[in-house]
Amino acid sequence: MEEILQKYYGYQNFREGQGALIDYAVEGRSALGILPTGGGKSICYQVPGIALGGLTLVISPLISLMKDQVDALTAAGIEAAYLNSQQKEAEARAIERGLIKGEYRFLYVAPERFDKNDFRYLLSRLDIRLIAFDEAHCISKWGHDFRPSYRQVVGRVMSLGAPCMAVTATATADVRKDIQSLLHISDDCVVETSIKRDNLAFKVDPTFQKDKMVRRYIKEHPDDSGIIYATTRKQVEALSEQFRDFKISHTIYHAGLPAEVRAENQTAFVNDNCSVMIATNAFGMGIDKSNVRYVIHYNLPQDLESYYQEAGRAGRDGLTSECILLYSDQDIRLQQFFIGNTQDEVIQDMKKEKLEKMVQYTKTTQCLQGTLINYFNSEEHLEPCGKCTNCLMEADYDMTTEAKKLLSCLLRMKTPVNRSVLTKVIRGESFPRHDFEHLSTFGLMKEYETKAINGFIDTLLFNGYVDEIDGRLSVHPSAKEVLLENMQIMTHYHPVDYNERVTIHTLVTVDDALFDVLKKVRKTLAEEMKIPPFTIFSDRTLTLFAQKQPTTKQEMFQIEGVGSYKLKHYCPRFIEAIKSYQTTV
Known part of the structure; x- marks a missing residue:
């Protein structure tokens, strides 16, 4: 496999997770790969596709994504083609004849293609060895970019009898389980690597002067390529008009533009003929432009999955890049309006919950990259990124004493517990069926509010001194630095906060x-x-x-x-x- 990697892609070694996924495919086992944006997901099915021979069928959600992938494969000397609704009849027929003759190793199609009887008949005549679902989160109804056509095609694809590989960068636990169930993928064939990207600096800016901030940023980075995401077409057009007034070179992309204009604008951006792209979320899925130095979200996205996928288009070449989120209360109201138009009540409730997580991201004082990692994989060990807005903001409260109390209490409990139990024990609340009341640390922080204790726990979690597995907390070995070496732990905490309303719980009786x-x-x-x-x-x-x-x-x-x-x-x-x-x- 390394020989194929070196010959066609020019790399000496596989990245984390790639080798395992390739092995599953070669063994004929269906697998799911959850790798970060820019993590080389396409290689995971392309390398085994070459090794297995025959044809690899790739289900892809966007025509532009198909074209980019086919162009890249062709440039590497690998026979590939796509079939889509924009092709002329003669071109499509020529590709179909080539497929029957075995001239192609990869065929990219949209899920809607399976609605055609002649296409399904064509597939029955081909030697299909592997099936790949690119951007597999589109399959799941719990995903942020759910496509009903993607889900509906699963039965027909599975009937072809070849092993499947699903790849995506954004999959929460619910999405992962949904994909596994649909594609019959066992737990031992799921490969999930960290979404952590050391070269990205995440920033949150609640400025009321968004226009001024964006213009200033672009002028300060005149040679850098960047994407500015706006929620609506109207906002894209308004920004574009403003940029024209200030003579800022740019191009735009949204679903309301004619297909040929979208293609032209995308090509200009990808080919570095224009450094700034203003777009809705219709732009970007599968765009493999490696030198995007910044991604600015002019508006708040609806969920963290969308935000991570869009922000993650920065810095795919591994160089330092910035992901900046601007937001306002008006953005929240707009997203609530969109969610309110969702017909399915279950999906609507799910979207409301995801929006709340998105809003929490803008307000947290913890590491922003750590917050994203924790959202997608709550069991991953966290450490501060050192680059985000919050990591660079000077913490003003020394919580070393509180840290020692919490860590000591957790150690004395001798078993992982959820944060609610830890909070109640440290505050001195009774546990009739446990022995926790006999601990020396019982009630050690009874004067603190639950909210404050949760904040201290978060700081320990995001600094790597505590791990959370299956919702239960345990002390990480690195906590010895705090307990034994008197290391100082700083956080953002104000015992008296003008903006807080504190519900007082006290054992003091009423006079x-x-x-x-x-x-x-x-x-x-x-x-x-x-x-x-x-x-x-x-x-x-x-x-x-x-x-x-x-x-x-x-x-x-x-x-x-x-x-x-x-x-x-x-x-x-x-x-x-x-x-x-x-x-x-």
Whole structure:
């Protein structure tokens, strides 16, 4: 196999995962390969296709993708062809005659081709040794780019009797299981490598001046090739018009353009005749332009699968490249509108959940590449990338003490547990059927909110000190550096956050006498303002006042039910009452 690799592709060694997939194909076993963008997925079925002889049938979702693949194979001296709806009849018939004569090793077709009776008859006359599903996530209804035609063709393809190889860069656990079920691929024939790309720097920018930022970036990178993704055709056209006004050379791509214009614009970009492409997500699948130095998302995508696949078109040559995400609340509302038009309620709920994950990506303080890795494979060991927005942002809170407490607690539990259990034990919540209450670390962080503890756990996870397998946490060996060598762990945490509303959980009992005083203050205020007392503060909030006894506005604002208006207009009276009460007891 290495001889084929060297002869036709010029590489000495296979990349991670390629060799295993090739072996499965040669052995006649169906397999699934989940490799990162730019990870050499096509080689996984092309090399065994050459070794097996006969014909390899490749199911591909896009005409442009077929053409690029066939051009690349032909350039390497490998006989390949494609059949699609844009070909002239005479050209298609010539290819069919060549197929019957065994002149081609690879045939690329779209799934819709199987709807034609004459094509299915043609296949019955060919020596098909291997079937490949390129961009296999399109098969799954749980995938971000689901194509019903792709799924519907599976039965007809499987009836050909040849082993299948499915390859994709983006497959969550649900998508992977769906593909395996449809193509009858066993667990031991699934090869999944890390989506980590060391040369990519992921950045998030919530700027309100998107246009200005994009123009400035392009002018600062005049010799670099880049893609700017926008959600709608209208937005693509608007950006294009603006670029023309500022004399920024570019081209555009969206489904509303005539096919010949799309092809012309794509060729100009791929051939480096134009360095900037403004496009919707209709552009890019299978485009193997290796020198894209940046990908800017002008709008928030609908899910992390789409974002990773589109952003991953940067830096396929292994050189440092940037993936920049701009977003606004308006982007979220637009995606919610699109999702709302989905007819299938199950699919709609799934899309809502994926959009929420996408939004969380823009707000996380953890490593951005680590967040993507964790989304696709939650069991992969994580480490900071050192290049993304969050890794470069200086952490301002020393959580070394909290880290030692959490790691010590997890070690003393002597078994992997989910984060909910760890959080409850460290906060001192009871476990009637466990012995955790006898641990020296039980209740060690009872003064912390669940949200804060989860943030500390995330920091340990994303820095590689904790692993999460099957939803259960365990201490990684590298944690010894923290426990024994007094290594400092920094994170982003603010015990008092103006934008947070904290629900207080405490073992402190309510001071009934103070509660009665506060009720009188509330009643007096209500009478003065001629409004019902509960509209000032609920009994729940007064109970929290009586428990925590806040004596400053800052302390007051941490309590549930206290907003900015009430902090200014009502709280001074309650603070005065609490201080007065404290001097009398």
